[in-house]
Amino acid sequence: MPNEIRVRFAPSPTGYLHIGGVRTALYNWLFARQNAGKFILRIEDTDLNRSTAEAIRWILDGLDWMGLDWDEGPFVQTERLDLYNEHIDRLLASGKAYRCFCTPAELDAMRKKALAQNLPLKYDGRCRNLKEGERSGEHTLRFKAPQDGQIVIDDLIRGSVTFDQTQMDDLIIRRSDGSPTYNLTVVVDDALMGVTHVIRGEDHLSNTPRQVQLYEAFGYLVPKFGHMSLILGPDREKLSKRHGAASISEFMEMGYLPEALVNYLVRLGWSHGDQEIFSLEEVLEHWRLEDVGKSPAVFDHQKLEWLNGQWMKRVPSGEIARRLIPFLEKTGVVDQAPDLEWLEKLVLTLRERSLTLVEMAGKADFYFKELPYEAEPAQKFLTTDIEPLMEKAGEFLETVDPFDHETLYSKTKDWLETRGLKLKVLAQPLRVALTFRKDSPGLFEVMEVLGKEKTLKRIARAREWIRNQ
RNA sequence: GGCCCCAUCGUCUAACGGUUAGGACGCCAGCCUCUCACGUUGGUAAUACGGGUUCGAAUCCCGUUGGGGUCACCA
Numbered sequence: 001m002p003n004e005i006r007v008r009f010a011p012s013p014t015g016y017l018h019i020g021g022v023r024t025a026l027y028n029w030l031f032a033r034q035n036a037g038k039f040i041l042r043i044e045d046t047d048l049n050r051s052t053a054e055a056i057r058w059i060l061d062g063l064d065w066m067g068l069d070w071d072e073g074p075f076v077q078t079e080r081l082d083l084y085n086e087h088i089d090r091l092l093a094s095g096k097a098y099r100c101f102c103t104p105a106e107l108d109a110m111r112k113k114a115l116a117q118n119l120p121l122k123y124d125g126r127c128r129n130l131k132e133g134e135r136s137g138e139h140t141l142r143f144k145a146p147q148d149g150q151i152v153i154d155d156l157i158r159g160s161v162t163f164d165q166t167q168m169d170d171l172i173i174r175r176s177d178g179s180p181t182y183n184l185t186v187v188v189d190d191a192l193m194g195v196t197h198v199i200r201g202e203d204h205l206s207n208t209p210r211q212v213q214l215y216e217a218f219g220y221l222v223p224k225f226g227h228m229s230l231i232l233g234p235d236r237e238k239l240s241k242r243h244g245a246a247s248i249s250e251f252m253e254m255g256y257l258p259e260a261l262v263n264y265l266v267r268l269g270w271s272h273g274d275q276e277i278f279s280l281e282e283v284l285e286h287w288r289l290e291d292v293g294k295s296p297a298v299f300d301h302q303k304l305e306w307l308n309g310q311w312m313k314r315v316p317s318g319e320i321a322r323r324l325i326p327f328l329e330k331t332g333v334v335d336q337a338p339d340l341e342w343l344e345k346l347v348l349t350l351r352e353r354s355l356t357l358v359e360m361a362g363k364a365d366f367y368f369k370e371l372p373y374e375a376e377p378a379q380k381f382l383t384t385d386i387e388p389l390m391e392k393a394g395e396f397l398e399t400v401d402p403f404d405h406e407t408l409y410s411k412t413k414d415w416l417e418t419r420g421l422k423l424k425v426l427a428q429p430l431r432v433a434l435t436f437r438k439d440s441p442g443l444f445e446v447m448e449v450l451g452k453e454k455t456l457k458r459i460a461r462a463r464e465w466i467r468n469q
Numbered sequence: 470g471g472c473c474c475c476a477u478c479g480u481c482u483a484a485c486g487g488u489u490a491g492g493a494c495g496c497c498a499g500c501c502u503c504u505c506a507c508g509u510u511g512g513u514a515a516u517a518c519g520g521g522u523u524c525g526a527a528u529c530c531c532g533u534u535g536g537g538g539u540c541a542c543c544a
Contacts (some may be wrong), residue, residue, distance in 0.1 A: 012544045047543055104542065111541090120471040121540050140542055158474070167472060167540095175542040182544045206473055206539045229475075229537090236536060264481095267493090271482050274492045293482080296537065300480050303494040313507080353506040363505095377504095409503095427503030439505035 005037030006196050009063075009070070010186065012044040013055035016247030017062040019299070020201060020231045020239060023265045027228060028199050029068045030266075031289055040193055041073035046185055048078070062248040066258050067280065075193070077185050084180035087188050087218065088141060088173060096217050097173060100127040100142045101135040123169040141174035143184075143214065151209040156197070156226030157292055163209040171210055187211050191220040199226040199289070202296075203238070226289060229269055229296040239299050255327055255357030259315055260308035269293040277310055309355040320357075321347045327361035333368040345449050349441035366435045367449060370458065373465065377438035381429040387466045390433065393426060394459040403452045405444035412444070433462035 009025040011017065032039035043059070045051035060074070077084075091097035102110075107123070114121050127135070128144065145168045153161045173184040180188075190198060205227045215222045233243030240246055245254065251261060263278050270293065272278070272286045312320065321343040328334045346367055347360070354360035365371065373382065396415050400408055413423055427443055434446050434455065447455045 010544090014544075044544060050543070100542095107542085115470075118470045122471085161473070163473075169540085172542055177542080179542085181542070186544085201538095202474065203538055204544090207544090209473095227474085232537080234480090238538075267481065269481085271492090274483075276481095276493055295475050297482090298480060300494065303481065306494055309507090352508090423503050425503095431504060435504095437504095441505085443503055 004194075004196075005032065005035040006040060006194050007032050007037060007199055008040035008042055008073075008190070008193065008195050010042040010044050010189075010200075011059050012047065012050075013052060013059060014047065014050040015055055015058075016249050017059050018239075019246055019248060019251070019265070022062060022066060022248050022261070023231065023268065024200055024228065025063060025068050026066065026262065026265055027226075027289065027292070029070075030283065030287055031197065031199060032071070033284060034287070037196075038071040039069075040075070040195070041070040042075045042077070042189060042193070043073075044077050044182065044185065046077050046179055046182065048179065051078075058247075058249060062252075065248070065252060066262060072193075075189070077189065080185075080189070081180070083192065084185055084188055088180065088184065091143065091173070091217060092141070094217075096144050097141050098128055098144060098170075099130070099139040100170075100172070101130075101137060101139045102127060103138075120167060122167060125170055128170065138176045140172045140176050142170040143173050143210075143217070145170050145210065145213055146216075151212050153208055153212065153225055155205075156199070156224055156289055157229075158205070158227055158294055161205065161208075163206075165209070165213075168210060168213065183207060183210055184214065187214040187218070187220070190223060191215065191218065195223050197224045197226060199228065202227045202229050226292075228292060229294055231268065232296050232298045234298060236296075236298065243299070244301070255359065255361070256304070256308050257311045257315060257323075257357070260304065260311040263311065264304045264307050268297040268299075269295075276307070277314075305355050312351050312354055312356075312360070317347045317351065318344045320344075320351060320360075324357055324360060324364075327357045328364065328368075331361050331365060333365045338368075342449070349445040349449060353441065363440075366437070366440070370461070371436040373432060373462075374437040377428070377432050378465070381432045381438075382462055382466050382469075383429075384466055384469070386426075386429045387463055389421075389426060390429060390459055390463055390466075393430065394456055394463075397447070397459070398452070398456060400452075403448060403455075405442065405448045408444040408447050429462075430459070434458050 007028040009021075009028050011021050011025075029039050031037070041063070043056055045056075056074075063070070088097065110124065111121055123142075127142070146165050147168070149165050151163045151165060153163070155161055171183055172181055174180055189195075208225055208227075212222055231239045233239045235243075245251060248261075259279070262280055262283070266278060266283050266287060267276070270287060270291055275282075278286075318340070321340055324343065324347065325337065328338070346364060350360050350363055354363060393412075397408070397412070400411050412426075416423060416426065428438070431440050431443055431446075432438065434440070434443070434450065440446060450458070
């Protein structure tokens, strides 16, 4: 399949999966799926000092959670070192690479000097034309970068971008410890894996011309590039940990839904009419890489939260119930796995008023166990005045059958009306009695989920509390 | 500092060169209501600046300003 579209996501396993990386993965995945292409996962771990197996796990888990499945890989670069060495040898043999004996200290001094004189920070190429044996010892390998002409990149998102080769320095392709560096490994891998479209963050744009030089040096076909704008923090700098949550695991822990995150991330720099809510299927149908905007976007937690609230109501309640369990366990109110069917009913009462799973779990506690009354509403609503009516209400509720919210609502209303009372007078006291606080789901929904027995028990407990005041 | 990218409400974004510059989040107010939410109605708020091109510019061109990215033996 020579015309097959092949894209890749190539994170380095040096920490949590950044939300910007998730967006990159998403765009690549979408592009592959829309074009019946292949989505390749590659782990770029050539920085031995910073890469960890744990981070690889986080990446895989994050993609899995987002529902982004890959077709090939994960390939791991440290397992492909022979390939890189072979390519480096080729450059050496054709005179396109050379040994550089400059020490880190020497290079650092060069940089400092250039900075002080306001000159471009560029390696001066002093080892470029060394005579055999002129210097020896520990050395790196540098690519002999072409020094004239221009490189024009026809970027899928940005349009035509031109770079002058004059200011491109000879980048290091092999460290003194013998390991290959990023710019070499990406090019070798992308070429060997047949990657046709490189979709990545704008922070890689200035790397692109150097990579193009390498493609040309190897005689490989240059892929198409698409550089997406970055996600910014409120201060308009690249989003990072210091702006708060920036990694996908944090969003998972905060009780966000992958549906909402996908929706939010895809709307950063892209739109389709006035539509705000997109399922993955809808995104697949409407999203186009070439419609993606060029300007960077500030990450807006509040809008994500709103979107998540929308998805809390859209994802099937049984599914929400299932995902809620770990969050309930974390709150410590549940000791054993709750019945899923019952949990789903509970979810139905809470989904309209919960922006995240964390919030929902927090609001669900009263369903599981009796809690101390919140001081202020207890004082205000659990009064000796109301106690007799609560007693009567308890007696009346015992007779209601079936014990579902519709029946409860209409019968309670009728019962109160025959006594010339409005629901309002009883609603808040009952709410405090049943939920121990002033805000809760609808009173009768609460009763239904609680069941007759617990409902009556809690009313009795409230009356006792009043009498003890 | 060199190179590169970017520029519409606070934020995310719409607007074949002709619109009262639209929508969404947020915020404010009203409505709905057993509380809180949800929902709903209305309000708030933007084309960075200066030159061109054109009958006509948010839109095309140039410049200025501002912001960002990148210049590692990181990726």
